[in-house]
Amino acid sequence: MAVTVITFPGSNCDRDCVAGVESAGGLARRVFHKEHELPTDTDAVILPGGFSFGDYLRCGAMAARSHIMPAVRRFADAGGPVLGICNGFQIMCEAQMLPGALLRNAEGRFVCEEVELDIVGDSPLLVGYQPGDGMVVPVAHGEGNYTADDETLAMLERERRVAFRYRDLDTFGNATVNGARRGIAGIIGGPKRNILGMMPHPERRASTMLGGDDGLPLLLALVGAASSLTPSSKRSA
């Protein structure tokens, strides 16, 4: 069981993700964006947080077009578990692995604070949480204001592809922390609900010493999901 964490230039949570997976008992290693293939023993992929390519264009736009991404997409299309955190979520949207986009925070400022989330989606990556569970995890982003057209939002709700919702909502039902529509903090995609993109950082809540372990069930599921979600291409190999 090995988790591949992609290092883009400007990724700054890649090492944290490796440490998080290790806290969950998994093996992880970093793979540079200039590679064209994932290591053959890859059982799950993380696109980590950071400022890939400086995010000087739209955040995630350059990374979505880097050498490694076609391989990540093939892995995801085959049902392999892929978790995108923060900049990783932005990259997933830019790569059209997930619908919608992440705009600048409504307040116009970078925000780093703990947020409370409701876990509402249906995905093998969320099996560690019980229905009605919440989690307290930090966000740290300048562009976490999730948006999509009404039709997409309705589809996400209907198909239970909204993974997490911020608990603090304004009078329009948008997240107070960043303005995200319908309070959406993370969404699910992929043929086996195997793609999860989220703005909050579960890897920063993988140990009680470091402020809490609410993120650990997600990382455990990622490590464990390998068995149930191994890409079909690989299983037949």
Added chain:
Amino acid sequence: MSGSKHALVARLNDGDATNLDHGLSLGLSADEFERACGLIGGRVPTKVELGCISAMWSEHCSYKSSRVHLGRFPTKGPRVLVGPGENAGVVDVEPDVADGWAVAFKVESHNHPSYIEPYQGAATGVGGILRDVFTMGARPIAAMNLLRFGSPEHPKTPGLVDGVVRGIGGYGNCFGVPTVWSQAEFDPAYDKNILVNAFALGVVRKDRIWKGNASGVGNPVMYVGAKTGRDGIHGATMASDSFSDSKETARPTVQVGDPFKEKLLLEACLELFERGAELLVGIQDMGAAGLTSSAFEMASRAGSGVSLDLDQVPARETAMTAYEIMLSESQERMLLVARAGKEGEVRAIFEKWDLDCTTIGVVTDDGFVRLRKDGIEVCCLPAEPLADEAPRYKRPLTAPVPVPLPPGALKALTAKPADAIRNVLLSPSMAPKSWIYRQYDREVGAGTIFDGTFAAAALVRLPQTKRGIAMALVCDSRQCFLDPKEGAKRAVVEGVARVSAVGALPVGVTDCLNYGSPLIPEQMAQLSLGVDGISEACTALDVPVVSGNVSLYNQTDAHAVLPTPTIGVVGVVDDLDKVAPAMALKPGDVLVRLGAPPTTLEGSLACWQAARGQGILRPLDLEAAGALCTLTRELRVGGHVLDAWPVTAGGLAQTLFSVALGNELPVRSTLPDGEDFLVSYLGEDRLCFVVAVDNQGVPAVQARAARAGIEAVVLGAVGVTPQFSLHDHLGDRSFSADFATLVAEAEGVVGAIVHSGSRPKA
């Protein structure tokens, strides 16, 4: 025209006299010009050489006014691996592990640029200090900052606060270092000279520390990182001069930062360091005075010379002159000396990270820095005299005379004690800085145990260990104004007290001495006295100064900032499991005051509010302060207390409010019999601590304190009433406010300052 200039001009021909004028326009004195001529056999320096000399001998690079004082710092200790003089100080934090971790840290100012262009000035201040740390081979794991702004009502203040905070966040967040501490205060003395002091700390294996040496004749000198542009030319000279109102147009000399490039540079450099001495000889960042200071300093340290071909320097703009290339302060650049024959392997590492890496010269043995441009030698200067034999001045000193408090000055305070408390708690300097902290990524790196929003100090984990590194960056500038020596001494005590409160043993100090003009004897004396105060406290508390920086000319016309010797203290917690989490109190937990109560309001923030700049600061007993820090540390690591905080600016009232804010629980406190309400809640003349104790644990804490001969009185508890309330013994005098309302008011103070100004451009 000065007499020495007259004499000099008489001896020079016309062309040389032009160069003299050029040198003087760059900030050299006539004496310094003559000294420079003497170093090169009596010849008059070329314009390029004058640029190099004026930069190397600027106050910023040479410390020419402060160096005679800095020698008084205690800098030695069993844990000190690298002391002052290198890019950063390095301290052993795992003396019991042979190949264990050391930490490299330093604080530096970026005051002048941040006033001119707040976003880029602050951002590149962070970038510069991060490079200083990773140049030593250390991966940065924490950043802190200390900020001083002018009066909230000053029209420039809102834009400066907004720009500086965005700049610090913009750089640190992208680079990926957690910014875990920010200490921001406001005073009209900073209206035209703000202070932006940035601190960074990195971890390095103690057998893998790198230094800036250009040794080994024939080894290639390589340039890595961003290309050189025309930005920041004369930055070091600008920071060595005072502002006048006409200088606010100095914008082109402010550098522009690219944190993404710096992140790539960090990763590439760390990969290079991994390969060790097989590839690398020495490395230094190009900070103030750019390629000039890195070339001269690296050659000087090694006793060698370097010969550089400036046509090989990667340039961002066309037709750059030798002068511009040497004095550019473009960011995110490093100069390194590789092993001969290994250039290809070095280049491959930087190319992986899409960074320029070019051989621009070679190490020589003649002791000179030689520069060629278009095939012509444009500079030939001896390295060591320029780097190490800059002029040193013993500037005249006139100790400032303290102004005693006039009789009746505190009448207004004592007449309305509740208002006095309120005015402290809601003052911009004391109000919580959550608005600032929220814009910093405080957790990237997944090692932050707690940040300094409300805790006594920040605490981060030493990677892959059970150890923690505690840190705080402090200075009570008001007290330093009342008494420059006593105030500086107290800044060290505060830093030591803060790391002790989170259970850490203090192991090293870094300082950033922000003062006015060295040419004004009263302001120069403030620096000298500040050095005395720091030295006395560091000696008494047994913590060495390992790195630092001096920033002078923080004045506009004759108005100087409050003397601000910023002190960073770093401490080590050996076993994090033994330290209870910060800010985790539950209702009913008891608050105990350790140490004797204050005896006067003089020297306090409340007193400053009533009688600005007046009052005598009582001398602090360093032995008692040290014993109190030791007791608190032992209580914390022994698990006898849940949390602890030293009482600092704003007095006990402010400390109790911080406890309440951090734990989201109101405090109710009652003084013991015989104590004066205002003196005990707002006085700051003696060190004491507040510790939080489980209800059953109080007798044990009191017994331990008694054994140490230290007073320990129960003040009250958290979360037992809906009010935040402070009382004297009989309840005659009190301050009481609905907690939720008070919190909302306090949390709104800093943001309101920024939003009162016009909205700046994004």
